[in-house]
Amino acid sequence: MKTRDRIILAALELFNESGEPNITTNHIAAHLGISPGNLYYHFRNKEEIIHSIFDQYAHDLSIRFQPLEETQITADNLLVYLDAVFMLMWRYRFFYANLPDILRRDPELQEKYLQAQEGLHQNIMAMMNSFRSGGLLELEDADLLSLANTLKLVASSWICYQTTQAPGAKITKAVIYQGVLQMLGIVRPLTTAIGKEQVLQLEAHYCEQVERDV
């Protein structure tokens, strides 16, 4: 494994554990047993490390989430999708603990983040549309858009929100699954009879996951 990648990995790990502002470049170098000079040979500055982590995040996102065509959208696909979104967010959770501050310092990163958010929005919209046309949801356009926005907000805020809800909260996979359940809980009351069945099935799936992990 290349040093550059090891740095990214170590930084990600340490940031997730202790928060980005509390991890210095020296911490990262020491953790890897390399010199600070070497770290700066591979990265111009700390910002660039964060940047690279985000790039990896965005890349992971893009390969997993080819914009879905409406016909492909099934309950199964949805499950896979939600699963993957939250897992990704978990993997890069340090990011969400400081998002406003990190983005303020780095306009370029802000731009990239917005693109990712846009992709998330597109996908959520596509799924909701597909649900509606499949007769699982019964909503007007405005309500559908509002629903999509809410889902995006919940997805994007979940980890940060949970971090603040308990002293010394560790974000585990169970917490992630509860996030998916929270989103399903938002969709369920809006579904048709057929839709409800599907959602309940998904919920059952995630309840299992939560219990297995607790």
Add this chain to the structure above:
Amino acid sequence: MKTRDRIILAALELFNESGEPNITTNHIAAHLGISPGNLYYHFRNKEEIIHSIFDQYAHDLSIRFQPLEETQITADNLLVYLDAVFMLMWRYRFFYANLPDILRRDPELQEKYLQAQEGLHQNIMAMMNSFRSGGLLELEDADLLSLANTLKLVASSWICYQTTQAPGAKITKAVIYQGVLQMLGIVRPLTTAIGKEQVLQLEAHYCEQVERDV
């Protein structure tokens, strides 16, 4: 005005503007034209300033939000309530931009925050219950709880979320009102015919506010 209060005010202002991690105690002192020594005469350390700001926040919260009795809950009261919650969050918005990090450093603050969150939860539940018993909502217990959780999450995350949704996003009152609208949008699809009317009225009110402020 007492120096102690001026410090709290200046700190709040600067934190909101530039983010707490980017504002040093010297910045605050210089901004007020006082010496660093004087600042430390009034506060043992930076943490204590943040603490005091939070205490003020909690105090504001508590005097404005005496736990509502269910009979008092009307659409008008709700409007006043939501308005006030978001305004308060706006006033102390720096806090929300770094919540995980701020709380991690200060377990006492974490405790206080959870109490405030618990109060928020109680009030939201009281309102939703009242809505249901007033025939504005039609939901089972589990769904009602889920709804309340979603509303609390949206309320608690709105400012942080919005901060990340645009480059150099300034959180204006209009953004705040959109948060209220978002929450109403979550409630609306779940209301009865009578409930829908009330919600639409509230939405209309806030749409006006948004337009006035933009």
Add this chain to the structure above:
Amino acid sequence: MKTRDRIILAALELFNESGEPNITTNHIAAHLGISPGNLYYHFRNKEEIIHSIFDQYAHDLSIRFQPLEETQITADNLLVYLDAVFMLMWRYRFFYANLPDILRRDPELQEKYLQAQEGLHQNIMAMMNSFRSGGLLELEDADLLSLANTLKLVASSWICYQTTQAPGAKITKAVIYQGVLQMLGIVRPLTTAIGKEQVLQLEAHYCEQVERDV
């Protein structure tokens, strides 16, 4: 009791407890429940407080130790004298924990200290001379002077020395009495048969004291 005197007393107490460098003027004021301004009304600066404490010490010393005439010197007088010297040193023990540093900063104090030391020397010499002329000691002039010097050194260093001989050593009266015993132990091997008897008597007296205090 006058504020000025209360300040001296409080400072002495705190200095003894925690060491002069670790006690700020604010500590002293807070301990007395007075304002720092008030403290500085009575004393130009911290140095002056130390100075005043020393003056009190020198005063105590002078009233207790009128240079002894040789004829007055008996074993009993000696006992009273040694007792008093060490008690005084105990009362002002903070001083001995930092003597070089305190004196370096304050030439006037250095001067006063030397005068006190000179008085100590005179008295020790007087006693030793008297012992010799009384047939208790058998020494040549040079040896007598050397003995007096040693005794002065031991007396002046005892508290500082003991402070360093155990972790977190508290200087108790027992430690003080051991100092007297140490000095008697220096004198004893040099005494005549008659002198030895006297010294052993004194030693017995102090051994009792030590045991009572332990």
Add this chain to the structure above:
Amino acid sequence: MKTRDRIILAALELFNESGEPNITTNHIAAHLGISPGNLYYHFRNKEEIIHSIFDQYAHDLSIRFQPLEETQITADNLLVYLDAVFMLMWRYRFFYANLPDILRRDPELQEKYLQAQEGLHQNIMAMMNSFRSGGLLELEDADLLSLANTLKLVASSWICYQTTQAPGAKITKAVIYQGVLQMLGIVRPLTTAIGKEQVLQLEAHYCEQVERDV
């Protein structure tokens, strides 16, 4: 010469000159023409510098003073030993000017200091025993122990004591030699006829040294 060692050396020099409490880490850095950051690259904090100086002292002590076997103890060896002890104390004299305060702050250092003191005690005891068995001294066990204690006290206190005996006293080598003479003066009245001769010889040696240095 390594920067780390240069820092230790400069600190030692400045501490000796002006007293440890009066020398800041910035002083040391400036004195060496290096940045404060560099100093803190080599030492975690000021305490660690003091610690390192003491370690060097303890090391010097240990290599020079292998516990002496009784047969090796001759007047010549004693001379070398005393010489070295006082020289070492002179080299690290800042330490003795603040011993109580320095040890109070640093329990680990206190522990090391006590070990060094214990070594000193062992060596002094060994020498005195050897003197007695060689017929140079005539003392009972209790008196021998008492003598050893006195010698240890004088040795350990000499520099601190001398520092306080004159305004702005500079501790020169002559002062050191006088310390040795003081100790010899304590031993001399207790010696046998043969012993006295040896001691007088040593005294003569040191009187020469003092005169040469004054």
Add this chain to the structure above:
DNA sequence: TATGAATGAGGATTCATTCAT
């Protein structure tokens, strides 16, 4: 590629002291 010593501006904080009231 990698080292690790070095930088230096800047951080939080302290404390003897002053001064208007």
Add this chain to the structure above:
DNA sequence: CATGAATGAATCCTCATTCAT
């Protein structure tokens, strides 16, 4: 006499970053 808010230079220390090797 007394208050207590205010000063400001100084302290210890951090950390992102550089650079000669």
